[in-house]
Amino acid sequence: MAMNHVKITLLINKIMAYFNRYIQITISEYGPERFERSDFFIAVEAYLSDSCSLVARKFKADLGRDRKKPQTSVDDGQEIVDTFNHAMFWWYDYTEYPRGNVFSWSPGDEKRRFYRVTFHRNFHAFKRDVPSPFTARNRQRRLFTNNPSNRWGSGEKTFWSHVAFQHLATFDTLAIDPTEKKTIIDDLIAFKDGKDYYTKVGKAWKRGYLLFGPPGTGKSTMIAAMANFLEYDVYDLELTAVKNNTELRKLFVETTGKSIIVIEDIDCSVDLTGKRRDKKPRKKSSRENDNMTLQPMEAEKDDEDTKLTLSGVLNFIDGLWSACGGERIIIFTTNNKDALDPALIRRGRMDKHIEMSYCCCEAFKLLASNYLDITENQLFELFGEIQQLLEEVNMCPADVAEHLMRTENRDADACLQGLVVALRDARDMAIKEKEKAKEDVEKSMGKEEIAGTK
Numbered sequence: 001m002a003m004n005h006v007k008i009t010l011l012i013n014k015i016m017a018y019f020n021r022y023i024q025i026t027i028s029e030y031g032p033e034r035f036e037r038s039d040f041f042i043a044v045e046a047y048l049s050d051s052c053s054l055v056a057r058k059f060k061a062d063l064g065r066d067r068k069k070p071q072t073s074v075d076d077g078q079e080i081v082d083t084f085n086h087a088m089f090w091w092y093d094y095t096e097y098p099r100g101n102v103f104s105w106s107p108g109d110e111k112r113r114f115y116r117v118t119f120h121r122n123f124h125a126f127k128r129d130v131p132s133p134f135t136a137r138n139r140q141r142r143l144f145t146n147n148p149s150n151r152w153g154s155g156e157k158t159f160w161s162h163v164a165f166q167h168l169a170t171f172d173t174l175a176i177d178p179t180e181k182k183t184i185i186d187d188l189i190a191f192k193d194g195k196d197y198y199t200k201v202g203k204a205w206k207r208g209y210l211l212f213g214p215p216g217t218g219k220s221t222m223i224a225a226m227a228n229f230l231e232y233d234v235y236d237l238e239l240t241a242v243k244n245n246t247e248l249r250k251l252f253v254e255t256t257g258k259s260i261i262v263i264e265d266i267d268c269s270v271d272l273t274g275k276r277r278d279k280k281p282r283k284k285s286s287r288e289n290d291n292m293t294l295q296p297m298e299a300e301k302d303d304e305d306t307k308l309t310l311s312g313v314l315n316f317i318d319g320l321w322s323a324c325g326g327e328r329i330i331i332f333t334t335n336n337k338d339a340l341d342p343a344l345i346r347r348g349r350m351d352k353h354i355e356m357s358y359c360c361c362e363a364f365k366l367l368a369s370n371y372l373d374i375t376e377n378q379l380f381e382l383f384g385e386i387q388q389l390l391e392e393v394n395m396c397p398a399d400v401a402e403h404l405m406r407t408e409n410r411d412a413d414a415c416l417q418g419l420v421v422a423l424r425d426a427r428d429m430a431i432k433e434k435e436k437a438k439e440d441v442e443k444s445m446g447k448e449e450i451a452g453t454k
C-alpha cells in the first residue's frame with residue numbers, strides 16, 4: 001500500500017519534472033546504512049546553479065532565525081511533503097531489491113536505496129548555506145520492532161517494522177540522582193565521540209548498558225532519553241518472537257549504526273540461564289568459561305536452527321556479528337538482576353550497570369518542577385515532610401509522577417497534599433508489615449523452642 005503510494009508520487013513528480021517547472025534530484029546508494037542528509041545536501045549543491053531566488057533568500061533567513069524547519073529525514077518507503085514559505089518539497093526514499101537470487105557476504109549490500117527530493121525551480125538556490133546541524137536536528141528517527149510474519153508465503157519469519165520515534169523524554173525530564181545523570185551523559189558523549197578511540201584499541205564501536213530496578217523507576221524512560229540525546233534510532237527486540245539463533249543473527253545484521261538495540265525485561269523474555277545438558281562431555285571451549293550451556297556438538301547445531309540459546313544471545317552482543325558496523329548501543333532492562341546468567345551481564349558485555357531506584361529527594365524536586373512548575377522554595381511547608389517520607393518509604397517515580405499530575409480540579413497544592421497522604425499510607429503499611437513479619441518470626445521461634453523442650 002505504502003509502496004503504491006510512493007510509486008504514484010514518483011509518477012506525479014516525473015510529470016511535473018517533465019513540464020520543467022520542478023527540479024528532481026535522485027541519489028542512489030547500496031547498502032543498509034542510513035543515508036546522511038548532509039551528503040544529500042552536498043550532492044544537491046553540486047547539482048544546482050548559483051542563482052538565488054527571492055524565495056530561497058527568505059528560506060535562508062528563516063533558517064537563520066531558527067524557526068520551524070522543514071523535515072529532511074525520510075524513512076524507507078515514506079514520503080514527506082514540507083511546505084515552506086508557500087513552496088513545497090517532496091522527500092522520499094524507496095528501496096529496490098534485485099531480481100533473482102543475489103548472495104552477499106555483507107548482508108544488505110544487495111539492496112539499492114534511492115533518495116529523492118523534488119521542488120519548484122524558483123527554490124533552487126536553497127542549497128547554499130544549509131548548516132549541517134540543520135540536517136542532523138531534523139532527522140526523523142525510527143522505532144523498530146520485530147514482528148513475526150508470514151510475508152511472501154515463506155513461513156513464519158520475524159522482521160523489523162518501524163514507526164516514527166516520538167518519545168518526548170529527555171535527560172531534563174528524567175528524575176534520577178543528578179550526579180548519576182551527569183555520569184551517564186558523560187559516558188554517552190564519550191561513546192558517541194569515541195570512533196577513533198575504539199579503532200585505536202581494536203574494539204567494536206558498541207556499548208552495553210544494563211538498566212535494573214523495580215517497575216516504574218524509569219528504565220524505559222531512560223532509554224528514550226538516551227535515544228533523544230544521541231539522536232539514534234531504537235530497535236526494540238522482542239526475544240519471544242525470535243525463533244532461533246539464526247533468526248536473531250539476521251535481525252541483528254539488519255540493524256543500522258547510530259542505533260540503540262533494546263531487550264526489555266530480559267529475565268522474562270526466554271530462558272537464557274544456560275541449563276546444562278552434558279550427557280557427552282567434550283573438550284571445554286572458551287564459551288564455557290562464561291558459565292554457559294554445555295551441550296553435545298550435534299545438539300548445539302540443532303539448537304542453532306531450532307532454539308534461541310544463551311550462546312546465540314552472547315554472539316549477538318559481542319561475537320562475530322557485532323563487528324558488522326559500529327555505533328550501536330545495546331540495552332537490557334530487568335526488574336530482577338539476580339535472575340540473569342552472569343555471562344550475559346558481565347562487564348565487557350554490559351559495560352555499565354545502572355540501578356534505577358525508588359524516588360529520592362532530588363528526583364522528587366525535578367518531578368515537582370516539571371509537573372507543577374514549583375521550586376523547592378515554594379514548597380517549603382511540605383518539603384520537609386515529603387523529604388522525610390521519601391527516605392522512609394519506597395515509592396517509584398512513576399507513582400510520584402502520577403500524584404503530581406495536575407487536572408482541572410487539582411491544583412499544585414492539592415497534588416502535593418495527595419502525595420503526602422499516599423506517602424503516609426505507604427509508610428503506615430510498611431510499619432504494619434514489618435511488625436507482622438516480626439511477630440511471625442517470634443511465633444515460629446517460640447514453636448521451635450517448645451519443640452526443643454519436648
Ligand SMILES: Nc1ncnc2c1ncn2[C@@H]1O[C@H](COP(=O)(O)OP(=O)(O)OP(=O)(O)O)[C@@H](O)[C@H]1O
Pocket residue numbers: 173174175176214215216217218219220221222335356363396397398399401
Ligand atoms: N525516573 C523517572 N523520571 C521521570 N519520569 C519517570 C521516572 N520513572 C518513571 N517515570 C514515569 O513513569 C512512567 C513509567 O515509567 P517507565 O516505563 O520508564 O518505568 P520502567 O522502570 O521501565 O517500568 P517497568 O519495569 O514496569 O517496565 C513513565 O512514563 C514516566 O512518566
